[in-house]
Every structure is written in structure tokens, then in C-alpha cells.
Amino acid sequence: MYQRLKYTFAVCLLLTSIIANAQVTTQSPYSRFGVGNIKGGSLPQYRAMGGISTGVFRTNYFNNINVQNPASYAGTTITTLDMGLTGSFTELKNSSQTENSFNATLSHIAFAFPLSRKSGLSFGILPYSELGYNFKNTVKIGTTTANTKTVDYEYLGEGGLTKAYLGYGVQFGDHFRIGANAEYLFGNLTENRSTEYVQEPGAINSRLQSKNSVGGIAFTYGAQYDFNLGNKTSLVLGYSGSSSSKINSKKTQVATQYFNDSNGDEQTAIDTLLFVENSPTNLKLPLIHNFGFSIVKENKWLIGADYRMGKWSELSIDKVNQGLQDTYGVSVGGQYTPDVTAINGYFKRVDYRLGFSYDKTYIQLNKQDVKQMGITFGLGLPLSSYARGSLYRMNLSAELGKRGNTNNGLLQEKYLNIHLGFALNTNSWFQRFRFD
Template identity: 60%
Template sequence: MKSLHLNMYKKINYITAVLVLLASISVNAQVTTQSPYSKYGIGNLKGVLLPQFRAMGGISTAVNKPTGYNNINIQNPASYAGITSTTIDVGVAGTFTNLKKDGASENSFNGTLSHLALAFPVNQHSAVSFGILPYSELGYNFSNRQTVTGTPGNPSTSDVNNVYSGEGGLSKAYIGYGYRFGDHFRIGANMEYLFGNLIENRGVEFVNDPGAFATRLQNKNSIGGISFSYGAQYDVRLTSKMLLTFGYSGSSASTINSTRTFMASKYLYDGNTGEGNVTVETVDSIGSGKSNLKLPLIHNFGIALQKDNKWLIGADFRTGKWSSYAINGVNQGLQNSQGVSVGGQITPDITSINSYFKRVDYRLGFSYDKTYINISDQDVKQMAISFGLGLPLANSQTRGTFYKMNFTTELGRRGTMQSGTLQENYISVHLGFTLNDTWFKRFKFD
């Protein structure tokens, strides 16, 4: 008993240290993306996929447990019911972005903590999970120059920069529960808290008049509210080792509270250096404007076929009613989204002793989406190829402890070069660590 208490004390201290470290990094790091497309809606959606699912193109709705170890599948909370040991998953992500338009090109890189998720069984039929991860990212900075003609009495012209920028994003904290009925049917639900700030600026700078003040209008939306997601999975045992799974998950249409703040300011602009960030005077500021965001109804449908501890293939289809997205009752002009993912993984020999690489999970996938953005009557589409590895680390057979490192790379494109629109190419790298352990279990020997 003393040994059990000592081990539990060490594990609690370990979790506390990790949480404190992650919280301190989150507070001190400013995380943004560099994507003009994030200007629309609530930014670029990040999804709720951990690296092991992203590597398979994002299939997850019908995925429960491809191999013997436990995964946390936030996309479908029904999968929690299959979790049989305490599971922790934590990860980081980085994205290289290349923007192209009208012959011009620009590169950027951004990195962030990607997720922290925990799950543990409640009994033989159910489990609970909770964690935090990004939901959307907002980050852009671009301008266009135009020539303004004076009055008839003063026909001189002046060059003006119209500057647009944004930063921030939303995070999602969740707690969910999954329950299994019999051997084939699982259901589950998540209660989620969305929170964060969406900050957008619009400015005017007079290029040829160094004595003129530039102006900036800032719209800050501070968001915090509760939403719900849910899911179900049904297994059909084809043979003793072959399993076919059907899945559904969705997010309810939710109204999220927010507080809007408007601020108008003047600042100095240096036409020689192009810099102008020193605010001289705040002209006007209006705060505490209560508002709300109406988020859409989202559906995910999936199917997966697997040979236990050997391979898995599957497909997902998703749709979102983003045409109903509104701020304070005002429709934001988005369109409904649709997408599909296909992918899978193979593990050559999970029991191999002589070859480490036969115990590795090899993953590959493809995704295609018609996003909620439409510019000049053209749909902005996104596609990506993904691949990754699930690398088993040291484990303890006597205590049932298992570790795995999941590495994923996504090669994607958003938009096209047609009709002068923007093409965004990106390479995203995801790294996650998964721990399975039999906590809260009394061992006779230690």
C-alpha cells in the first residue's frame, strides 16, 4: 500500500509539473498564423484531431482502437468508451507557409502547443476525457495602395495605404464521457468551453505626407461560452479479427457570448521606413458592447475497416452549415462547407521482437474541403496529403505501461492562383506523445 501511494504521489506531481509548464508557455508565447484567409469567419479552423488521426487524412469518426493501445479521439466522444487505461496525450505543432499572388511570394513559420488531453476509464463500460486545444487561429497583415485625387480647387493626388491586420484565435476546453452498450454500440458527448480574443484592425496611412497622422480602427471580440458535441459508433464483427465500424459525430448549433470593444486611434507613419506602430492618441473607445456568435450545426459521418493489430482503412465525410454563422444576429456571408478524408495505417508485426520497425504504425491519408469562404464567386478549396509514424517507446509489461510518439506531416494548399486570388501552400508538422498506464490499480509486488 505504501508503494502504491508513493507511485501515485509521483504521478500526480508529474502531471502538475506538466500542466504548470504548459500554462506558463501558453501565457508567454504569442501564437499567430500568417494566413489572409483567416480574416473570414472565426479564423482558420484547427479541428480537434490529434497527430495520429491527422496522419490518416483526418479520418476519426469511425475509429476506435486500431491497435492494442488507447487513443483519445476527441472528434467522436463515443470512442472514449473503448479506453481501458489512463491515457495522456500532449503535443506541439509548427507550420511553414508560402503565400503567392500576382508573381509575389512570402514565407513564414509559426509554432504552438497543439493539445493536452487526458482520459481514464470509469468502469468496464465507460470512460471520461478532458483537455484543451486550439479551435481556430486568426493572423494576417496585408495592405493595398490607392491614389486619391483632391478637390477641383486642389487637384493634387496622394498615395494612401489601406492596412488590414488581425490576430488572436479561439481555444477549446472540453470534458466528455463515453458509454458502451453490449459489445458493439457506443455513444458519447463533450461539453466544451470556447474562449479567446479575435482582434481586427483597419488603418489608413498617407504615404506622401509625413506630417499627416495615420488612423486605425480596432474591433476586438472577447469570446467565452459553452457548446456541445456528440457521437455514436457501431461495430460489425466480420471475422474473429476483422471489424467494420460505422460512426457519426456532430456539433450542435450554439450561441456563444462575446464582448465587443471598438477603438479609434491616431499614429505616426514613416513613409521612408514603412513603420507606423506608435500610437499618438486614442480618439475614441467604446467597450462592454454585449454581443453573441451563432455557431453552425456540423455533421461528420465515417466508416472504417480494420484487421485487429494489423491495419485500418477508412473514410470520413463532413458538412457544416456556416451560412447560418452570425454575429449579434447579422449574417456574416459565409457558405456551407463540405469535406472528405480517406486514409489508414498499417503495423507490419506488432509483436515483433527482432525488428523495431515492424512494430511501427505507418500512416497515410488525403483530405479535400470546400471551405466556408467564397471570394468573387469562387469557392476557396483546401486539399492536403498527410503521412506519419507511430513510434513505440519503452514500456513496462508488468505494469501495463505503454508509450508512443506520433509524428505527422501535412502538405497542403488553400486557394488557387486563378483570377488573381491568393494561393497558400503549407507544410504542417505535428508531434504528439501518448502514454497508457494502469493507474489507481493495486499491485501485490512493485
């Protein structure tokens, strides 16, 4: 048993290292704002239902890890492991151009096990935000035709933040649960801004390079209460939130001047105007609230909804407010399983999931709020059990949505996100078997 445990933890540590050091691959000009595109903490089985999770306790007999509301850990009845990957097809479009891209990466690893009949512990690692963009804005400056010059303002960003968490949930009585996560956020946010004079070999160009290395503790918390409606049906009410935390970071800035040759190729920097290395600062995260409910027919169906709101107008980086807007959003979704006990007919034991989400994001451009909406769907596919006391499941989900529009010179982003997760329920890891 101890050898299995050591092997399991070794695999977890290896995958954790891969996820933490993987190059973030996203192409979204909207990730330029704040700390990048916020990824959320939902695993594929919840994303397939529009992202509902706040009021979700158990979907059926199979244990799932609900990182979004740590109160749900109290319902962990068996050791659970969940890991997966994600891929994204993106189309960026303005009034005159269209660009397509595809990116894929490991997405998460999460682990949970019961501590007692009414308490559970969970830990894992998953992305918090992704930063990835590369675009330029070409303008003409000058007062007369003779002195008019063409200037390219180029913007480049990459990196993101990763979240490692440790959480605990406990149940009081038969209906009430609370829980909390301690989260360590870490990663690098790297951004470059360049000013280049087009077809002007003798002109002095400039670039400001900024790197923010983040590493600090934040907290999330949650509560759930369920009501027995009879006939194996229950109503679950939930709340979860995150505190307004200050995360330590170190900022490095370099400002340089350089020439481009007659072919437009960049030459060695001729001067360094600014160099600040590892200046201590902080990142102030906003206060976030989530409210949700679900109605569950045991081992048959689930429907629910979430409402969320965030004070992103309070986000500051290096003690500078980022000029973002407060957010709100709603998700609705559900799951249906025809017959979990079916012996013949594999598809009767499959979980079928569907959902919808809508958000007013924290971005406002040209006095227009950038909004995001999408439909989601997915499957929970039971796999054969090869070991005593173990159950395996593959969760597949897809998100089809869009963000923004092309009005008033803005940008529309359409996306198809595919999430794939592999979940294991087992009671054999922590048991000692005896033979006569």
C-alpha cells in the same frame, strides 16, 4: 499512488496554462475570415490518416484518444495521456510575389481513463482556431491627376480560440456506443484596420481597433456502431456533430485619428472618435455534421473515410452575419502495422499511416470558392517501456497541402504542417501495490 496522481495533475495544469497563454503564431491572410483558421480536434495519429476519426474506434491494441468522436471514449481500457506540439512551413504566393514563414507552438494535451468496463472519461485542451495576418492593399484615389493620392489600407489580426473539453462515452450491449463533450471556448480575436495616406505628412490617417474576448460553453456529440465481419475484422460506422451554440463574448472598439511624419512614422493619436469597452455580445457557431466509417483488421490494418459538412453561413459575430459559405469535405486514409508482436525487427511494430483530404472552405472571393486539399502521412513509433504496466508511443505526422489559387488576383497558400505527439498507456497510476 496519490503522490503520482498529484504530480500528474500538476504537470497537466502547467501545460494547460502554457497552451492557453501561448501566442498564436500563424501567417495566413485567409485567417481574416470568420474566427480564423479552424484547427480541428484530431491528434497527430489521426491527422496522418487524412483526419479520419468519426468512424474510428480502436486502431490497434494501443489506446488513442479520439476527441472528434466522444463515443470512442467507451473503449478506453487503460489510463492514457497524449501531449504534443506542431510546426508549420507556409508559402504565400500571388501573381507577382512569394513569401515564406515558419511557426511552431504547443498543440494539445489530452487525458483519458476508463470508468467501467464499458465507459470512459476524457478531458484536455487544444486549439480551436488561429488568427494571424498582416497585409496591406495600396490604391490610388482621385478624379484627376492633380488630386490623385496613394492610400494604404492595412489589415492586422492576431489571436485565436482555445478549447478545453470534458467528455464521456458509454457502450450499450456489444456494438453500440454514444458520447458527448462539454467544451469551453475562450480566447481573444484582435483586428486592426488602418487607412494611411502615403507621402502626405499633413493628411489625417485613421484606425479602427477591435478586440473580441470570447468565453462560453459549446457541445459536441457522437455515436458509433460496429459489425463483426469475421476473421478478426470489423466495420465501424460513426456520426459526430456540434450544436449551433451561442458563445458569450465582450467586444472593445477604439477608433482613432493620427498623423504620419515626413519619414512615414506614426505620431501620437490626435483624436479618439469611438471608444466602447467590454460591450456584451455573443458569437454564434454553426451546426456541423460528420459521417464516417472504418474497416479494421485487429492489430494489423485499418482503412476508413469521413464526410463532413458545416452551416458556416450561419456564423455571426456581434450579431452580424459574417457572409461565409457552407462547407463540405472528405477524408480517406488508413494505417498498417506489419507485426505488432515482433520481437526482432523494430520497424515491424511501427504503425505506417497515409491519407488524403479535400475541403470546400467557407471563403468565397471574386465569386470563386476557396478550396483546400492535402496529402498526409505519418508513423506511430513504439518506445521502450521503463515502468511496469506502461507503454509509450511517439506519433509523427505531416500534412502537405495548398489552399486557394492565384487566378483572378487571388492568393495561394502552400503549407507543410508537422505534428508530433507523445502518448502514454499505463495501468500503474490508479493501482495500490501491496508488499509481503
